[in-house]
Amino acid sequence: MNFDLSDEQKMLGEQARALLSDLSSFDRLRSLIDSGAEWDEPLWRALAEMGFLGAAIPEEHGGLGLGALDLGVIMDALGAANAAVPFMSSIILGAEAIRLAGSDAQKAAWLPRLASGEAVATFAYAEGPGPVFATGAKMAGGKLNGSKSPVADAGVADVAVVLVAGGSFALVELDQPGVTRNKLDSFDQLRAHYRLDFADAVAEPMPGAGKLDRLIDQAAVQAAFEAAGAAEACLHMARDYAMERQMFGRPLAGYQAIKHKLADVAVATELARSNAYYGGWAAESSPDDLPAAAAAARLSGIKCLELAARENLQVHGGIGYTFEANCHFYYRRERMLAVHLGNRGFWADRLLNAQPGSQGKAA
Amino acid sequence: MDFNDSPQEAAFRAEARAWLAAHAPAHVLTPGEKIPDTEEADRGRAWMRELYAGGWSGLTFPKALGGRGLSVPEAVIFAEEEGKYHLPKGPFTSIGTGMALPVIAKHGSDAQKARFIEATLKGDITWCQLFSEPSAGSDLAALRTKAVCAGDGSGDWIVNGQKVWSSWAHLTDWGILVVRTDPTLPKHKGLTFFVVDMKTPGIETRPIRQISGASEFNETFLTDVRIPDANRLGAEGEGWACCMTVLMGERLGSGAHRSGVEPLIDYAASTPDGHGGTMLDDRAIRQQLAEALAEEQGERFFQARLRTMVSKGENPGALAGMVKLAYAGRYQKTNGLALELRGLTGIAPEAGDTQTGDVQYDYIYSTVMRIAGGADEVLRNQIAERVLGMPGEVRMDKDVPFETLKA
Ligand SMILES: Cc1cc2nc3c(=O)[nH]c(=O)nc-3n(C[C@H](O)[C@H](O)[C@H](O)COP(=O)(O)OP(=O)(O)OC[C@H]3O[C@@H](n4cnc5c(N)ncnc54)[C@H](O)[C@@H]3O)c2cc1C
Numbered sequence: 001m002n003f004d005l006s007d008e009q010k011m012l013g014e015q016a017r018a019l020l021s022d023l024s025s026f027d028r029l030r031s032l033i034d035s036g037a038e039w040d041e042p043l044w045r046a047l048a049e050m051g052f053l054g055a056a057i058p059e060e061h062g063g064l065g066l067g068a069l070d071l072g073v074i075m076d077a078l079g080a081a082n083a084a085v086p087f088m089s090s091i092i093l094g095a096e097a098i099r100l101a102g103s104d105a106q107k108a109a110w111l112p113r114l115a116s117g118e119a120v121a122t123f124a125y126a127e128g129p130g131p132v133f134a135t136g137a138k139m140a141g142g143k144l145n146g147s148k149s150p151v152a153d154a155g156v157a158d159v160a161v162v163l164v165a166g167g168s169f170a171l172v173e174l175d176q177p178g179v180t181r182n183k184l185d186s187f188d189q190l191r192a193h194y195r196l197d198f199a200d201a202v203a204e205p206m207p208g209a210g211k212l213d214r215l216i217d218q219a220a221v222q223a224a225f226e227a228a229g230a231a232e233a234c235l236h237m238a239r240d241y242a243m244e245r246q247m248f249g250r251p252l253a254g255y256q257a258i259k260h261k262l263a264d265v266a267v268a269t270e271l272a273r274s275n276a277y278y279g280g281w282a283a284e285s286s287p288d289d290l291p292a293a294a295a296a297a298r299l300s301g302i303k304c305l306e307l308a309a310r311e312n313l314q315v316h317g318g319i320g321y322t323f324e325a326n327c328h329f330y331y332r333r334e335r336m337l338a339v340h341l342g343n344r345g346f347w348a349d350r351l352l353n354a355q356p357g358s359q360g361k362a363a
Numbered sequence: 364m365d366f367n368d369s370p371q372e373a374a375f376r377a378e379a380r381a382w383l384a385a386h387a388p389a390h391v392l393t394p395g396e397k398i399p400d401t402e403e404a405d406r407g408r409a410w411m412r413e414l415y416a417g418g419w420s421g422l423t424f425p426k427a428l429g430g431r432g433l434s435v436p437e438a439v440i441f442a443e444e445e446g447k448y449h450l451p452k453g454p455f456t457s458i459g460t461g462m463a464l465p466v467i468a469k470h471g472s473d474a475q476k477a478r479f480i481e482a483t484l485k486g487d488i489t490w491c492q493l494f495s496e497p498s499a500g501s502d503l504a505a506l507r508t509k510a511v512c513a514g515d516g517s518g519d520w521i522v523n524g525q526k527v528w529s530s531w532a533h534l535t536d537w538g539i540l541v542v543r544t545d546p547t548l549p550k551h552k553g554l555t556f557f558v559v560d561m562k563t564p565g566i567e568t569r570p571i572r573q574i575s576g577a578s579e580f581n582e583t584f585l586t587d588v589r590i591p592d593a594n595r596l597g598a599e600g601e602g603w604a605c606c607m608t609v610l611m612g613e614r615l616g617s618g619a620h621r622s623g624v625e626p627l628i629d630y631a632a633s634t635p636d637g638h639g640g641t642m643l644d645d646r647a648i649r650q651q652l653a654e655a656l657a658e659e660q661g662e663r664f665f666q667a668r669l670r671t672m673v674s675k676g677e678n679p680g681a682l683a684g685m686v687k688l689a690y691a692g693r694y695q696k697t698n699g700l701a702l703e704l705r706g707l708t709g710i711a712p713e714a715g716d717t718q719t720g721d722v723q724y725d726y727i728y729s730t731v732m733r734i735a736g737g738a739d740e741v742l743r744n745q746i747a748e749r750v751l752g753m754p755g756e757v758r759m760d761k762d763v764p765f766e767t768l769k770a
Contacts, residue, residue, distance in 0.1 A: 001372065001436050002365050003667040004675075009364075069364060239751050254754040256740075259747030266746055267685045271661030278664045281364050292660075299657040345646065348653030352643065355628055355656070 003277065005069060012055075013073035019050060020081035026326040029190060032084050038155045038192040040084040048117030053091055058099070061111035068218065068283035072225040072276060079229030082329045084190040086120055086153035088340075092222045094121025097161040097215050101169050101208030110159060110171075122157040123215075124148035124196055132342045133212065137198060138165045144172055144203035147196065150184050152340065154194035162196075162203070169206040176202055188336040190329065217294035219341055220301075221279030227301030227337055228273040231308035234330050235265045238315040258315060265308045272300035295351035302338045302347075309334035366667065368440070375437050379419070379444045386413055387448040400579065404489070404534045406451035411486025420484040421460065428468055429481040435673045458530065459483045459490040463539050463558070466608045470556070470597040479537075479558070491532040491561070493540040493583055494606065496525060498770070501741045503541075504550045504603060505760075507770075508585060510542040510557070518592040520544075520557070522565075526583040528735075533568040533581055536561055539609065540590075541602045546766040553765055554602030558594050565589070575727045610737075623697045623725070624656045631704055642704060651700055658693045662686055681749035684742040691732035691739065698726040 005013070023043050032040055047053055056071045057063025071092065078087055095114040098106055098121070113119035127134035128149050137146030148162060154174065162170045174181065178201030186193040239262055242253035252258055279297040282289040313320040313327040320327040338344070368376055390410045392398070398406075414420045422438040424430020460483065467479050482488040499506035508524025522542055532538065538559045545553035559566070565588035570578035597605050631643040631652065642648055666686050669679040701722045702709040712719035733739045747753040760768050 001368060001667065001671070003664065003671045005364060235751070239753065243753065250757075251754055253747075254757070256744065256756075259751075259753050260740065260743040262751055262753070263688070263743035263746035266750060267689050270665050270682075270685055271658060271689060274664035274668055275657065275661045277364065277668070278366065278660070281366050285365070286367075295653070296657040296660045299654060300661050303654070303657075344654075345650060348650045351653040351656060352628065352649055355625070 005073065005277075009069055009073050012070055013077055015050065016052060016074045016077035017080065019046060020077055020083055024081045024083045026329065029082060029084060029326075029329055030323070033189045037084070039086060039153065041156075043083060044085050044117055044120075047085065047087070048115075053087075053117050054115030056091070057095055057111050057115040061099075061107055062115040063111065067280075068221060069277070069280040071222055072280045075222045075225040076229035076273075079226035079231075080233040082190065082230060082233070082333055086122065086156060088219070088222065088226070089122040089153040089157065090114055090120045092219050093123035093215065094157070094159070094161055096218060097121075097123055097169055097211070098171070098206070100215055101161075101206040101211040102171070103207050106171055106204065106206065113158075119158040120153065120156050121159050121161065122151055122153050123163075124151040124154070124160045125163045126150060132339075132346060133163060133216070135163060135165045135167055137162055137170075139168075139170045139203060139205055142202065142204070143200045144170055144178070144198040145200060146198055148198075149195035150186075150193035151196050152191055152193055154181055154196055155183060155192050160196065161206070162198075163212065167212055168209055169211070170203040171206055172198065172201055172203040178202060186336075188332045190333070191336055213291070216341055217290050218283050220294040220298035220347065221276055221283055221290075223337060223341055224272055224276035224279060224297035224301030227305040228269055228276055230330055230333065230337070231265065231269040231272065231304040234305075234308035234312035234327075235262060235269060237326065238262055238265075238312040242315055252315070261311050261315070265304070265311055268300070268304035268307050272297070272304040275300045292351060292354035295347045295354060298341070298347045299344055299351065302344050305330075305334045305337060372436060372440060376440045376444065379441045382417055382419065383444055383448065386417060387445070387450060390448075390450055392449050392451055400531075400534060400577075403451055404531070407456050408486040408489065410450055410452060411456055411484075415485040421464070421480075424464065424468070424480075424484070428476060429484055435670050439670055456486070456489065458492050458535075458539075459488065462492055462609045463490040463537070465611075466539060466556070466596060466605050467558070469608050470601075470605050474593070475558070475596065488537055489531070489535040491529050491535040491538045492609070493526040493529050493532070493538040493559070494609075495528045497527050500528075501738055503606065504554065505768075506541065506543060506554070508540075508542045509546070510544050510555060510590070513589065520590045520592065520595070522557075522559075522585045522588040522590060524585050526585070528571075528580045529568070529583045530580045532561065532583050533570060538583075539596075541606055543765065544599055544602075547764050548600070549762050550760060550765045550768070551603045552600060554606070555599050556596045556602040556605035557590050558596060559588065559590055560594075563588050563590070574730075575724060623694070623701065624652065624659050627697065627701055627704060628652055628656070630701075634704070648704070655693060655697050655700065658689065659697075662690050662693065665689070681745045684737060684745050685750070687732075687737060688739060688742045688746070691729075694732050695726075695729040698722070698729045702726050 023046055024040060051064055052074050054063030055066045055074060059065040095111060098110050110119065114121055125133050126149060127136050127147060137144060137148060144162065151160065154160065157174055160172050160174055162172050164170050172179065178199050180197040182195045184193045184195055239253065242258050243251055245252040275297040279293040282293040309330040313331050316325055316327055319325045390406065390413065418431065419441060421430030422433045422441055423435060426432040464480055464483055467475055479488060494503060496506045496508060508522065508526060510520040510522045513519040513521050538561055540557045540559045541554055543553050544555040565586045567584045568581040570581055572578055631648055632641050634642045636642050636644055669682055669686065672679050705719060705722065709719060709722065744756060748755055
């Protein structure tokens with residue numbers, strides 16, 4: 001047993017963190033919000049240049065052919081920076097859906113462009129209130145009808161993988177008359193969401209059937225890496241503030257009410273990260289273990305970031321409520337990350353369903 | 364990263380499994396079987412002897428000291444395989460191997476090593492830990508039990524005082540003991556460490572009735588107990604360093620176990636809900652079980668990360684306390700849920716129900732995990748200070764002579 005990242009993986013994570021701390025400062029995030037930007041396009045280009053977008057895309061399609069743990073260290077860094085980029089949409093979900101379910105032609109057409117950052121993809125799964133993975137949209141004769149909402153990053157995406165009736169996927173170019181994009185009021189101000197309406201939109205069916213479970217299990221692991229990275233950033237932000245802020249003659253960080261809060265955040269974060277490691281390992285090396293590993297990682301990811309984002313703002317007191325302080329970025333993103341790809345009830349069901357002896361029980 | 368055994372580890376696991384299959388069944392207790400403590404102690408010794416004879420004692424201990432000099436992952440593999448049998452192992456064995464031996468190996472003289480190590484690995488000597496006192500628990504260095512020189516030229520020490528919560532002190536052969544030898548020094552500086560024969564005149568153990576109904580720990584009174592200087596470990600005044608060695612061993616030994624959540628899922632899945640389904644259909648129950656399972660898995664994989672660190676020669680330090688903190692709280696929650704799932708029958712089972720009694724016991728016992736071996740609050744302080752680098756606690760007593768402190 002060797003339950004640690006490789007030196008190369010650690011280095012990859014450091015590179016990602018270094019790049020993000022140069023290019024994606026909190027001031028930068030604030031200016032993106034003020035200017036109403038949908039994403040940080042220069043940052044996206046820089047991520048592409050470093051090869052991060054193509055990290056897990058097969059070499060034959062222009063990527064580096066790395067694995068889930070390599071992606072994980074990048075996601076951890078993106079989570080820590082709260083970066084305004086469609087990495088989850090385009091790489092973890094879009095590109096991976098095409099790799100898992102696309103035809104050779106679809107892969108050849110899209111994967112190299114997604115790896116280079118020239119094109120952006122998204123995965124459209126929800127259809128308003130109700131089940132998170134909804135299949136009301138219908139494909140017939142190369143035409144797609146129905147709606148998907150909310151869809152992350154659909155404003156900047158060139159192509160969407162759409163979950164359709166029967167649980168299969170359709171590939172839809174978004175820049176066409178059959179597709180209407182309406183921007184929604186997104187709670188996370190750094191992740192734009194859209195409603196997509198399809199009226200006889202030109203769409204290609206994707207041949208791979210039954211790939212939804214695998215896709216979202218893998219994405220759940222990556223979401224756990226993202227959450228752990230964000231939670232750790234909250235933890236350090238709260239700790240650093242508490243070390244500076246003087247209270248009743250000593251640093252705020254010296255008080256147990258604060259120390260104990262942050263110790264609990266630290267524990268929750270390490271548990272989530274440990275589950276994410278296992279999920280990444282399972283995705284690469286032990287697919288039978290992936291469903292349970294992914295669900296556990298997803299649940300602990302939600303839990304640690306909820307705790308971390310709330311307590312970070314709390315430790316900052318009144319200043320935490322200001323736009324100038326940085327707590328709000330994580331506080332908003334946390335709610336987004338808690339519900340995208342299914343909320344904790346959804347993943348609790350999946351975790352129990354993946355346990356031996358409990359199959360076929362209520363979902 | 365690889366969560367599976369390496370080929371070498373797999374071979375070791377197969378070897379361990381085969382040996383256990385041949386030797387463990389004769390020592391196994393029937394689940395639910397209650398035996399008197401004395402019998403449990405005898406069975407524990409017998410198992411220790413069997414382990415020693417087979418070469419499975421002191422796996423990570425250096426060969427020169429009678430162990431096998433293996434790595435941490437191998438010890439973990441053996442513990443996993445051993446854990447599949449319900450064996451009579453209790454604190455009376457782990458205090459010896461996990462706490463007394465490391466401190467003897469690190470701070471003991473050659474004569475002490477020769478006398479105690481092999482005998483302990485063989486199960487011939489069992490140990491108790493005489494640290495805690497009525498007013499020295501989390502604040503261990505506040506202890507008042509004192510030792511003075513006999514003054515008769517023998518070099519012996521005369522010990523007077525009281526220890527408390529001494530597990531198995533009434534059934535074990537030797538104790539590791541920390542006492543105050545110089546009250547004029549600040550509290551951490553005037554302590555000295557001894558090993559003491561529990562049959563020495565002047566030692567009296569009085570059982571304490573516990574909330575579980577058992578009495579595995581005691582009050583231990585020491586009245587004019589004479590300890591030869593040859594039983595001092597480390598130099599006079601260096602007792603605190605010895606204590607730290609013991610507590611580090613205790614911390615690394617405790618932590619994540621696969622405990623409890625999977626059987627609960629089975630229980631819920633096999634218990635009708637009165638609406639044609641099972642209790643596992645209840646959303647609130649599903650949620651709680653899933654959260655507990657995710658936490659349990661997180662503890663296990665975090666432990667795996669720490670073991671990897673140890674096997675690479677790194678010291679996880681206060682990170683080990685994070686696993687213990689997570690585990691202890693979750694263990695209590697899980698056992699509370701186990702009782703709740705049984706509803707009214709959980710608090711008053713039918714005659715012939717052989718399982719619920721264990722569930723009740725575990726719920727009561729789960730309180731121990733959050734207190735012993737570092738209470739939750741103390742661990743949180745350590746994590747905040749040593750992992751996150753936050754300021755230490757305010758200490759009014761740190762640099763003043765112990766004798767000037769208020770009792
Ligand atoms: C089943 C069992 C077996 C044991 N076996 C042994 C044994 O074999 N040998 C032995 O020597 N001891 C043994 N102990 C004792 C154990 O080590 C102590 O109980 C433990 O260290 C806590 O000390 P205490 O009980 O005095 O509680 P206290 O230290 O009085 O703690 C009371 C409460 O105060 C909190 N607290 C303490 N300090 C702080 C602080 N600085 N800030 C905030 N909160 C604080 C604690 O977390 C706890 O909640 C055993 C205990 C149990 C329950």
